[in-house]
Amino acid sequence: MKKIPTRFWIAVMVFFSTYINYTTRVNMSMSIVSMTKGKTKKTPECIILKQKEQGTHEDNPEDATQKPLPDYGERYDWDEHVQAQILGSYFWGYIVTSLPGGAASEWWGPRKVIFWTVLLTAIFNVSSVFAAWYHFALLIGCRFLVGLMAGFVYPALQVLIAKWAPPAEKGKFMACMMGNTLSTCITWPLVGSVTTAFGWDWGFYSISIQLVAFCAIFWFVAADSPDDHKFISEAEVAFIKEAQAGSVTKKKHRAPYAQILKNGPFWVLLLLHSCNLWGLYVQLQSVPKFMNEVVGFNMRDSGFLVALPHLSRLVFSFLYGYIGDWLNNKKVLSRKAVRKTFCVFSHIIPGILMASICLVGCNYIAIVALLVFSIAINGAVVLTTLSNPHDLAPNFVGSIFGINNLIGGMSGFIVPAITAVLVAEHNGTKEWGYTFILGGSVYIFGGVVFILFGSVEEQSWNRIADQ
Template identity: 25%
Template sequence: MADSVPAKGNVLGNLVPARYILAVLGSIAMSIVYGLKVNLSVAMVAMLNHTAILEASNQTLSHAVTNKTLTVGDDACQASSSEGGVEDGPFNWSEPLQGTILSCYFWGYLVSQLPGARIAENFSAKWVMFFSVAINIVCTILTPVMSNISYVGMILMRVGEGIGGGVTFPAMHVMLASWAPPTERSMMSSIVYAGTSLGTVASMLMAGILAGNWGWESVFYVMGGLSLIWTILWIWLVQDTPNKQPLISEEERSFIRTSLGTVDSHNKFKPKRSVPWYEVFTSVPFYAILVAHICSNFGWYMLLIELPFYMKQVLKFNIKENAVATSLPFLTMWMFSMIISKTLDSLRSKGKISTTMARKIATLFASAVPMVCLLILCFIGCQRYLAVVIMGIAITSIGGMFCGFLSNHIDIAPNFAGTLMALTNTAATIGGIFVPIFVGAVTHGNQTIEAWRTIFFVTITLYVIEILVYTVCGSGEEQSWNTTGEIPQHFEEGTPLKASERERDEKDSYTENK
């Protein structure tokens, strides 16, 4: 059993296996990247001059539209007694410009994923991940200065963060493919990727508290500065593969290698395989992941990016209430993701369910439950606290995606897991670009429940498509094309030009295992 494998040799003695040190630090990395991404959604509420924006908006609207916007009833909720007036900041950014600033993160996110994945697969996922977090930290700390210069500076910082953020999932998929035994894949993937929800919780809570008490600039300085600690730990404690890790017991190293069927090679660089592009783009299981990722991401970004604005515009929460109400469900999401991943891994190890069934169950939770919740949200009007509960349930259930379709790339093709993740995540990123612009266009001068119903119904439709396609076409079985691709002649650094008997044996072993 994996639990009996000694952990001696790592920095925590016999407490934590080296593979779980990787998972925890990977989770913290995802927390940082996601936290630094979503903090703007909360901080922007304090950065904007809401009074000036409302006056400018009303001047451009017709009398009929203005009356509709200001009507209190089914289309507008009364402010809570604790709202205490509009919280005005220095920036007079229109709704379309706000949407552009929020969405431009994904411009950089789009362009970096595939190159980052190939570098991670062929050279070092560890250093790709380090670059990802480091550029996010630098851009976050520079955000107050650049945004005061011009909104263009703000856009540049967001694009820079997106470039770093784009390589996180591909790089971590590569590392998990090298470190996670198949029977622990759901659990380790959930630990790593659930960091996105933990980062969201911490970011929204910290951003609300910092902005409400010390000004919006403190959001970026404090959160960026604290994140620097991770960079030291990552360099010290993490390696690309178990074979390169000195802080690991030989028993654990052997256990991982045996589980994954890898050879005992101490190469500086990994053996390279060319991606079988034709097989990838004619693979039904790949397209099932692609569709699920695109549809799920639209709903994910809807809740992740736009939820603070829904709470502010429609339910009339003030910034401190907003931060608490929008962040706590991401904590329950993390808890749910741990429970469902551990349960599914246990059932798989006992032979109760297949990998395919495990992925489909988790993905169904992550799509069907939020779909129903959004449908309910369309019809409960201004029942503020009921709406908070419904949104909390929706966000919690999305945690199933971490051990659902998001882990599926490693199942069907572990040799190309980073590339597959880059492909599906790049396509799914379109939702991140489209959601803020779409919401901004629908709610411009019409910040009402009616407008948000339109937004929710579009999201519900995409969830229906995800459920149908993934349930019918999804698979957790390794595909035959995973073992295709070119293997280099001399894959071990430092071997002589004339092949030795040992080199030939290792090449044969590598080919058989792969």
């Protein structure tokens, strides 16, 4: 029986690293519903329009009564501003460590960085329960620390992939960074189930148990590079080194930030990365809010529809990874042609689909269909946004990805802020249409610029680590 290559298990660890990373990113949006007292809400615009058509609309759309809230533990009287701070505090920490996360992984090794940051995340996540009992400010502090630790993980994974992935398998390795999509599908129903059964505090405990279990397995399975792994065969080490053709070195060297920031292909990649995150934040944050507050369709109560876009993106990502590797290995398309061709799928088509949401009005079926296809097709980022740092400088891929996450991650604040301004006067389909048109335009702009000016050539400063 043929032995499974060690690098396969490294790819599995990459997948579950992104899965684990997202559990603490998305759990709070579910838990906070069970931790806070309910508020009355206005009837969504599309429901009002439907009522007017049926002749059942009343002049006062406010809900006069409120159903008793389930007993999931103590509930807090946090207003919308406080809840926004609690939800946003994770991202404050996340962007802070994106930049040092890459440098730390290149210097100390991705294995140690991922292990210790995930372990500390488990501790800070459990501490959130006790912090909430005392004051929301302490909870904000804990969420900030959770985000602070999480910011290290993605740059560290890029370093791990750079050390382990032969060029012919790069697409498959990159597809493994989509474990976050599965996490979104599983974490929300898991937190909802344990909250219903045991209370909202178990929504946090159940996540931390997963984090600790992951740490134990990761420490045993993973290694910084093939040379450092205890159980890998000499033949596999030689194969990986030969495939990488000397572009990746074990020597440690501080990232040449001055040369990176003066590099044209890097700035094109940064734009591509930032536009992708902008589009994703519109899809993942704004569309569900629009569906709930304007269309009157609560996606949180429709588990399958919540999971469908993310599951589709996961499946498409692996398909793209295999197709990209096949096209490159069979010399059907050059690496440059693969990157630029699939940019049409990762950015331009999702942008068109997103902008099209403004055309379907209150038709929630059409909105969900556009959302599903937009997110699924965007899975092509495994061959564009996520792979291009490895083309430019595999020795400093962590630092490059860290800079990209630092700048691009700011859209996590910018997108909700712009949306709030656009819908401040009236929360209707017309105003939300501007959000979708802007998001789609940003998507398309990033893709077009990369197709015209993007590069896949190894940059000269990548070899500075050999000097």
